[in-house]
Amino acid sequence: MPRFSKIDESNIGDHYYLESSDQCLFLYEYTAGKTYAYSQTNNLISNLKKKPSQAIRPGYHYKRQAIIQCSTDLRDALNPDWLANATLVPVPGSKAVGDPDFDDRIERICRGLGQNVDVRRLIIQNASTQASHEAGDGPRRTIEELVGLYQVDETQAHPRPEVIGIVDDVLTTGTHFRAVQQVLNERFPGVICIGLFIARCVHTSPFEDFED
Numbered sequence: 001m002p003r004f005s006k007i008d009e010s011n012i013g014d015h016y017y018l019e020s021s022d023q024c025l026f027l028y029e030y031t032a033g034k035t036y037a038y039s040q041t042n043n044l045i046s047n048l049k050k051k052p053s054q055a056i057r058p059g060y061h062y063k064r065q066a067i068i069q070c071s072t073d074l075r076d077a078l079n080p081d082w083l084a085n086a087t088l089v090p091v092p093g094s095k096a097v098g099d100p101d102f103d104d105r106i107e108r109i110c111r112g113l114g115q116n117v118d119v120r121r122l123i124i125q126n127a128s129t130q131a132s133h134e135a136g137d138g139p140r141r142t143i144e145e146l147v148g149l150y151q152v153d154e155t156q157a158h159p160r161p162e163v164i165g166i167v168d169d170v171l172t173t174g175t176h177f178r179a180v181q182q183v184l185n186e187r188f189p190g191v192i193c194i195g196l197f198i199a200r201c202v203h204t205s206p207f208e209d210f211e212d
Contacts, residue, residue, distance in 0.1 A: 017174035024195035071112025087161035091168040092125035120156040146179035
């Protein structure tokens with residue numbers, strides 16, 4: 001059965017924008033710079049991130065399987081008593097609603113946890129941007145830039161959440177989590193937000209391929 005690991009002093013340095021007060025949990029480790037064949041987690045994340053505009057391509061059906069697996073793994077790892085009182089908020093993808101590549105994979109993962117789970121698309125991204133994992137070595141958006149792109153869907157804001165789980169597939173620098181958390185904290189002051197991730201991103205040694 002999958003179990004969560006915690007972001008703490010031993011690994012928080014891998015996620016530049018996180019602060020020691022942030023509460024973040026993850027299931028697996030995704031290795032940056034490696035292909036889907038490197039590990040089961042890399043394969044899982046690769047399938048999750050298949051673009052909706054590529055739906056006619058061979059292998060796209062693996063995306064649905066990956067979503068189901070992530071739902072199952074999250075449900076098995078979460079405390080059911082906590083889940084019964086929590087509101088799950090998906091981190092928006094890089095594309096706005098209406099874009100051919102708008103991707104609701106995180107929301108679908110959350111809804112796969114069960115019919116009685118409180119899932120709300122509370123945070124909406126109001127403009128399409130380049131996906132962070134496609135930026136390469138180029139500059140990535142800052143927390144402030146992301147906050148400017150996010151808005152609260154007030155139709156989803158009631159009743160007031162008791163505790164919020166901010167759900168995303170991969171924790172990299174922490175910018176998206178911090179931006180979503182900031183917007184939610186401003187709208188729901190005092191409500192605890194916890195990050196729930198399928199995987200955190202790790203980097204291998206540049207000499208790995210030469211080591212025994």
